Every structure is written in C-alpha cells, then in structure tokens.
Amino acid sequence: MSIADIRQSYDKHTLLEKDAKGSPYEQFGVWFNQALDDKVPEPTAMTLATANAQGRPSARIVLLKGYDDKGFVFYTNYESRKGKDLLVQPWASLLFFWQPLERTVRIEGLVEKVSAQESDEYFHSRPLGSRLGAWASAQSQPTSIAELDARQQAMTAKYGDAPPRPPHWGGYRLKPEYFEFWQGRPSRLHDRLTYIPSGTTGWTIGRISP
Secondary structure, three states: OOHHHOOOOOOOOOOOHHHOOOOHHHHHHHHHHHHHHOOOOOOOEEEEEEEOOOOOEEEEEEEOOEEEOOEEEEEEEOOOHHHHHHHHOOEEEEEEEEHHHOEEEEEEEEEEEOOHHHHHHHHOOOOHHHHHHHHHOOOOOOOOHHHHHHHHHHHHHHHOOOOOOOOOEEEEEEEEEEEEEEEOOHHHOOEEEEEEEEOOOEEEEEEOOO
16 A cells, blocks of 8 residues: 555544634643543643754654643753753744544644742652653763663662752743644545634634645
8 A cells, every 4th residue: 555545534523613612721621631531542742843043843742741821831851952942942832633533733832931849849749760760861862771771770879769850850831822723524624723812811713724
C-alpha cells in the first residue's frame, strides 16, 4: 500500500456553533472530560511548538499539568531547548490530538513562568525518581546511559528522599490568545471553530474552512 493511500474517514461527532460553549476554557473542559471518560490514551499529552531567535521551529510532546482561565501549565527544565527558545521568543503553540474522538485543539499564546511557589508545590508532588531525575538530567545536552545512571546515583546519595526543586526546573503557563477546536467529519469537511479575544473578557467564535 502506498503511504499516500492511507486515510481514515471521520464520522463520530460534529461541532456546530449552536452547541459550542461561550468560553473556550469551558469548551476545552467539555472535550477534555470526554477524553477522560472515554479513556483516550495520554489525554494530557500535547505538542508544544516553539521557535528560536532565528525563527527555526521545533516541537515536542509535553504533559498538561493544569489549566484554568489564566492558561495552560506544563513543567520542564528551563535550560532545555524549549526553555531557551521561550527565553528569546515567548510565543508558542499547543496541540492536543485525541484520535479516538477524532478531535484536535490548537492553542496559541504568550508563555510565562509560573510562580516559584507553584513550581515548588508541583515538584514536591512528583514521584521521588522524577524529582531526582530533574537534578540528574541536563536536558537536551549530549549524554550516555552510563552518565545518566551515575548522576542519578550521585543525586540519590546527595539528597536521599528529599531533593529540593532545582533552580533550573519549573513551570510555564501559556496564556491563550487563540483557540481552534477541530472535529473530524466525512469528506474532509471538518468542523473548525475558532475563539479570538473580544474586549477584556469575551471571545468571538468563528468558523474557518477545513
């Protein structure tokens, strides 16, 4: 079979303006809760796309760790490639793909660090191995399995079961200025509803062509 012949017909749901919530956060909550209820694999996984100072893009999967009307939160090493990108170009995009529901959600906005208190609280809620790993891994830098294992052992010996949060590790919050909710439909006539800020608290809902 040719790769070009691989395709799937989407026909499970629709997304019409009359059914869309007035707030994109509320609409996201409806879809996110359905993904949880339907046991969609890795429902919190989202593609984070960033760009460096030269405008060269890169993308990777990160995990959503919280959201509200202030934005969408994830955690990482500030000295990683994405951290360095965000330092010079703080605009980014998130993309959720819930394949069993034939849905995606695209969110664009400005990214800022969460407070030290928020980062501390989340860090200390993580499993011990993950907390030690945040010290052991110089994320995005060349390494080897042997070096990682040695650093993990060294951090375990140094901190035991109470490692503090590393100063180079913490959270980011993407503050949305654009939402797009995509629902697959037959004949590639997919639903694409957008939410764009209107005034100080409102949102304008629109439809764009698939």
